[in-house]
Amino acid sequence: MSVLSSSIARKVAMALSALFLIIFLIIHLAVNLTSLFSAEVFNEASHFMGTNPLIQFAMQPVLIFGVVFHFVMGFVLELRNKGARNVKYAKFNGAASSSWASRNMIISGAVILAFLVIHFLDFWIPEINTKYVLGDMTGMHNGEFRYFEELQHKFVPMWRVAAYVVAFVLLGMHLMHGFQSAFQSMGFNNKYSSCVKTFGKCYSIVIPLGFIIVALFHHFNH
Amino acid sequence: MNLTLKIWRQKGPQEKGQMVEYKVTDISEHMSFLEMMDILNEGLVAKGEVPIAFDHDCREGICGMCSLHINGEPHGPDRGITTCQLHMRTFKDGDTIYIEPWRAKAFPVIKDLIVDRMAFERIQQAGGYISVNTSGNTQDANAIPIPKLDADLSMDAAACIGCGACVASCKNSSAMLFVSAKVSQFALLPQGKVEAADRVRNMVKQMDDEGFGNCTNTGACEVECPKGISLENIARMNREYLKASII
Ligand code: HEM
Ligand code: SF4
């Protein structure tokens, strides 16, 4: 990992993995949103995503690598940074000079990670099991596509909906700081930076809110 | 006004330190913060106690020696000033004030409130200069045309006094603002471009070797910096570093 031996290289790698996740979230949300108005479209889209070889065997491994890289690197950086101050201040007024979100990326990140574990257990593992262990690539159950029904079923329990809401609020905070931070890390700071910041803030609200709406919608309409 | 001070006392680099409480009375609001410290020390000396060691030199905000972490912020609660420019009118009668040294593994405490900032010196030695021939036929710097904006930005970066408040304020003890100011002041000028790639590589390597943390762009350094050094310098250093690594 000699390319990642310098602090700046690690920061840039962190930013690149984050930008990749940011793009992924848009695609994921776009598919989820179709479930609000059409079970059919959602089924088609899910089936395409779940069976297209390019997505399954090229995009999916890259995505998994991106997520794992991002949070492993996040933890590594956090530990190193903690170690860079061996004696703590008796009084440290962090709020005077920086936002809560910027100082607690590891907390919002850890919550997102916990959510990802639930999310994988809920959707990803059963999918992989059905498709590649049981070998059922049809996406069918009782003669119909199963995706929409599975989705509705998952959002019945209140605890899961609550977990979704909490996780996405924290994702919003992660991105409130993270979006513009990724650009700064890559050396992008110029007259367009205020646009990046504004766009980042909109993204950090709209995308998590979209996911929350999908979860709430299916909780109350099934 | 009367104040309660909680001050870090530590006899030497290897000694264990602790916060010690002191009371000062009849402090004028017109006093500077360091004058208040002087009065406290005079009292300690009169009582036969060891005075509190703290760094200071010019006492007019230009040398970068003074370095107190006051009530949780480097150089105290005011913006754009050093500790020596801080006045007691910022505080109220009856206040409790925490006074601590800069905290970073790369800035070990020497005594009480004095920390060893040689790490900054070593980063400078790794590349914070330009190599010019001083044999008597040096080219006049004014003979080289430089766009006004570049000259201004370089001058802004050069305003850094190397105080270390950026490190002290950063939750990661990152020295990126300091190093980026030193990289930028040269990178922006034609004279600095010649050695730009080696400079940024070597200075960043030294910064990492000294044990400073990673920047997470919280922006605390920019807010606390007495000289208003901008985060744009960090982005510029990242660009310079990427350029130097790729080419
Ligand atoms: C889909 C989910 C996620 C997205 C979209 C995302 C996005 C981002 C972005 C944009 C940044 C800023 C990068 C930079 O400043 O260069 C960032 C930083 C960070 N992320 Fe995430 N993140 C996600 C998940 C996670 C997870 C699961 C963790 C687990 C711990 C995590 C931990 C961190 C940490 C600690 C940082 C700060 C690192 C630094 O700035 O040096 N993130 N993230
Ligand atoms: S960048 Fe600002 S805070 Fe940091 S050493 Fe220079 S003057 Fe001090």
Ligand code: FES
């Ligand atoms: S004593 Fe010189 S800047 Fe404060």
